[in-house]
Amino acid sequence: MWWTSISNADFNGGSWQPFREFxxxxxxxxxxxxxxxxxMAPKLNVWGTSDHIYVTxxxxxxxxxxxxxSVNGKTLTIKGVRKAEPLKEGEQRLRxxxxxxxxxxxxxxxxxxNAESIEAEYKNGILKISLPRSExxxxxxxxxx
Amino acid sequence: xxxxxxxxxNVEGCCTPTASCRSAALFQPAVDIVENxxxxxxxxxxxxxxxxxxxxxxxxxxLTIEGETEALEFEGHRPLRREYxxxxxxxxxKLSNDVDVDKIEASIADGVVKVVLPxxxxxxxxxxxxxxxxxx
Numbered sequence: 046m047w048w049t050s051i052s053n054a055d056f057n058g059g060s061w062q063p064f065r066e067f068x069x070x071x072x073x074x075x076x077x078x079x080x081x082x083x084x085m086a087p088k089l090n091v092w093g094t095s096d097h098i099y100v101t102x103x104x105x106x107x108x109x110x111x112x113x114x115s116v117n118g119k120t121l122t123i124k125g126v127r128k129a130e131p132l133k134e135g136e137q138r139l140r141x142x143x144x145x146x147x148x149x150x151x152x153x154x155x156x157x158x159n160a161e162s163i164e165a166e167y168k169n170g171i172l173k174i175s176l177p178r179s180e181x182x183x184x185x186x187x188x189x190x
Numbered sequence: 191x192x193x194x195x196x197x198x199x200n201v202e203g204c205c206t207p208t209a210s211c212r213s214a215a216l217f218q219p220a221v222d223i224v225e226n227x228x229x230x231x232x233x234x235x236x237x238x239x240x241x242x243x244x245x246x247x248x249x250x251x252x253l254t255i256e257g258e259t260e261a262l263e264f265e266g267h268r269p270l271r272r273e274y275x276x277x278x279x280x281x282x283x284k285l286s287n288d289v290d291v292d293k294i295e296a297s298i299a300d301g302v303v304k305v306v307l308p309x310x311x312x313x314x315x316x317x318x319x320x321x322x323x324x325x326x
Contacts, residue, residue: 093268170236
């Protein structure tokens with residue numbers, strides 16, 4: 046990370062550190078990004094109207110019982126585990142590009158959803174979640190007398 | 191014994207299976223390859239592909255795995271975030287003569303394609319029973 050080396054070599058020695066805060070923020074931003082997308086976090090596509098959201102996630106090779114979808118406030122969390130088929134005797138892995146293990150991904154929704162009406166479907170390695178906006182959260186038109 | 195399965199040199203210039211690759215409409219699926227005494231099994235990740243749009247073929251010892259993802263569309267909804275692209279998966283492998291191409295079997299489940307490539311009889315190591323011969 047070039048900014049770390051710059052900040053250590055050039056600015057940390059003196060007491061005047063005008064860029065320190067900026068560097069700290071930048072580092073935080075990058076760490077946050079790594080945390081969100083790194084490792085096993087599934088990739089998401091999101092579609093929406095003002096009252097409904099669809100989230101789809103690429104999650105090949107899972108069993109639906111190993112998938113967990115939850116909503117807390119405006120935060121949607123998709124987590125689970127992809128188990129690797131253990132090698133049998135006499136078997137050897139010649140190539141290993143697929144990733145296994147735990148995954149966890151959270152996204153902020155633009156509105157509160159009605160937890161009872163959330164539907165999730167897993168098909169062809171794609172998880173599809175339907176999230177309707179909660180009635181109480183919807184914008185209401187006020188009649189003017 | 192020579193290598194049973196090798197990555198086929200890419201003629202179309204398709205990228206390797208990394209995250210950045212997925213912005214293209216044609217991408218290579220990630221694969222695991224497992225070998226045992228009698229066969230080589232290949233597992234290719236192709237989320238969004240079903241048996242209807244999957245095409246697997248062998249021609250002149252080149253195995254091609256190809257599939258189109260089902261394009262998801264939601265009436266009246268506009269895209270807000272797109273981290274993965276929909277399109278076509280394709281990857282090719284060169285098979286050695288030690289693969290019995292007539293006995294290749296393929297299946298797909300939950301976006302993972304499994305191709306089993308049995309070894310030809312001559313390529314399977316056989317244990318030779320040793321007889322005891324008495325010296326007189």
